[in-house]
Amino acid sequence: MRVLVVEDERRLAGLLARGLSEAGHDVDVRHSGPEGLRAALGGGYDCVVLDRLLPGLDGVAVCTELRGRGSTVPVLMLTALGDVRDRVAGLDAGADDYLPKPFSFDELLARLRALNRRTADTGAGELRAGDLLVDRGRRRAFRGGVEIELSAREFDILALMLSRAGHCVTRYHILDEVWDGETDLRSNVIDVHIAGLRAKVDKPFGRRAIETLRGAGYRLDPNGG
The missing domain is CATH 1.10.10.10 (Winged helix-like DNA-binding domain superfamily/Winged helix DNA-binding domain)
Incomplete structure (x- = not known):
């Protein structure tokens, strides 16, 4: 898969990029909401791993804008916020899945596989x-x-x-x-x-x-x- 990681915490972004690359995926990284939005709209990605709290535009705003512009790219949202209302806000904005921090990298990979299968089934x-x-x-x-x-x-x-x-x-x-x-x-x-x-x-x-x-x-x- 070609994956876009939008994460402002650079150490975590680097770890995600390295782990996803080692798992055989092509990875691009952006560190702010506006950068992530531009990349997601123009990059032809199979999935976007999107942080909830981002500078410029938060993850909910990025996802809302993506869906408003007709993008159907699967979005897996990451967050350190544990409140159910925050998760609901992300899903209502158009995120396809939600993963709270801290998370298991194996679970992240499994969720990405599931999103990819779901997209392949619906977009056959x-x-x-x-x-x-x-x-x-x-x-x-x-x-x-x-x-x-x-x-x-x-x-x-x-x-x-x-x-x-x-x-x-x-x-x-x-x-x-x-x-x-x-x-x-x-x-x-x-x-x-x-x-x-x-x-x-x-x-x-x-x-x-x-x-x-x-x-x-x-x-x-x-x-x-």
Whole structure:
């Protein structure tokens, strides 16, 4: 996922950015409400982690403005405020989830995964790279109009890579999104599924869309290979 962190406490912002990056996500950080609002409106993010108390504009005002301008980006709001009324205000402003400080980083990751799944379910549509097409709504894949039979895991990996076409998708990211972190990073299960995808998506069509980035992960050619 591409995540925007809007947090004025720089030490916490740095910790969040490092942890999210290590978990395989692309992260940008802003330290004030106006900066966060501008970035969220123009950045094409998959999720915004938004602090409740920010200089310039607080998190509630940022979220209200985002929704008022038609943005549907999922927002996970963080706060040190424990009052129920504060949480209700954030949710009423359009936040999708709320996490009080202090929090477990594992819980933060789990909540982000849940938001991403929810968005994928409600925003299911088509993903394309050249003549390679994935229809997430019908869970079908095509190359040049020819349907490709994929297993459920292969389909999920291909959809993830298509959603990040041209960018590195780390092994950790695949495990986190497709297996929900429930398998060992040292396992060869990803290699097996990538080999299966190449045998079905690339080889029969004389293409090489799926590239291995040694020591980093995988990348799908945005032009379809």
